[in-house]
Amino acid sequence: MSALLDIRGLTVGTPHETLVSDVSLALGHGERLGLIGESGSGKSLTALAAMGLLPAGLSARGSVLLAGRQVVGAPDRELDALRGTAVAAVFQEPLTALDPLMRAGRQVAEPLVRRARRDGRALSASEVNRAVIDLFEDVALPDPLRIARAYPHELSGGQRQRVAIAMALACRPSLLIADEPTTALDVTTQAEILVLLDRLVRERNMALLFISHDLPVVANTVERVVVLRRGEVVEAGPVADVFTRPRHDYTKSLLAAARKLDDALEGRR
Numbered sequence: 001m002s003a004l005l006d007i008r009g010l011t012v013g014t015p016h017e018t019l020v021s022d023v024s025l026a027l028g029h030g031e032r033l034g035l036i037g038e039s040g041s042g043k044s045l046t047a048l049a050a051m052g053l054l055p056a057g058l059s060a061r062g063s064v065l066l067a068g069r070q071v072v073g074a075p076d077r078e079l080d081a082l083r084g085t086a087v088a089a090v091f092q093e094p095l096t097a098l099d100p101l102m103r104a105g106r107q108v109a110e111p112l113v114r115r116a117r118r119d120g121r122a123l124s125a126s127e128v129n130r131a132v133i134d135l136f137e138d139v140a141l142p143d144p145l146r147i148a149r150a151y152p153h154e155l156s157g158g159q160r161q162r163v164a165i166a167m168a169l170a171c172r173p174s175l176l177i178a179d180e181p182t183t184a185l186d187v188t189t190q191a192e193i194l195v196l197l198d199r200l201v202r203e204r205n206m207a208l209l210f211i212s213h214d215l216p217v218v219a220n221t222v223e224r225v226v227v228l229r230r231g232e233v234v235e236a237g238p239v240a241d242v243f244t245r246p247r248h249d250y251t252k253s254l255l256a257a258a259r260k261l262d263d264a265l266e267g268r269r
């Protein structure tokens, strides 16, 4: 079966600087892949390039096939269609995904209606409302009716991230990209959101491209990892192999740093 996401020789940069260099990775339907590496190693740019969402001033070369479509160089119209169906993303800061002036329910209704239209279905207002509430229940938001009427600033950070996840799910994507989805949240909420994401991805058989600094969380969430350093892939493989028998010194140092932090936290408990 062909890969859902097939990145080959991806290079991203400005006219003066190469930021991601010759990255290749592939992700099958329903598969979960982690991208790890120190800050600035190119994880987010790789994920953004996979969706054709690079910031202005950066350009990509190489090939990114998403659901069989070429993303590199594709016109916005084609990319919009792919982003509404094949791929959706959840980022570190939910406020970047949410419109501050729109009630949470409407924000989720919009991608739901768009997705239905693409599938050739027109939803009635009551069907849309029901589907929004169902999604809010799926992401375990308390009191979904109240949340649907609330504006983002009236929600907690964890609730906002759940609304952002509901928006991503509303597109029914085959691939979910989660870029540090819990970093901005307190520790208890982080754990809840991770359990939620893990359940949703498995229940819906979505593929997951998961970016995180938290290596124990990565180990529990994904099947394979790709290790990036200064924009290049240094190591890739099943998570059990890479985390127990790292081959590259850089991976060894990442794991040692994670262990040191864990020991330090353990000492404080």
Ligand SMILES: Nc1ncnc2c1ncn2[C@@H]1O[C@H](COP(=O)(O)OP(=O)(O)OP(=O)(O)O)[C@@H](O)[C@H]1O
Binding pocket: 014, 019, 037, 038, 039, 040, 041, 042, 043, 044, 045, 046, 055, 056, 057, 058
């Ligand atoms: N718009 C931009 N213009 C120029 N350089 C950029 C831009 N965005 C990112 N970079 C640079 O590209 C490199 C890779 O950035 P990227 O955000 O992909 O790193 P990352 O691995 O996701 O880091 P972090 O874990 O801190 O989020 C960094 O050196 C960063 O400074």
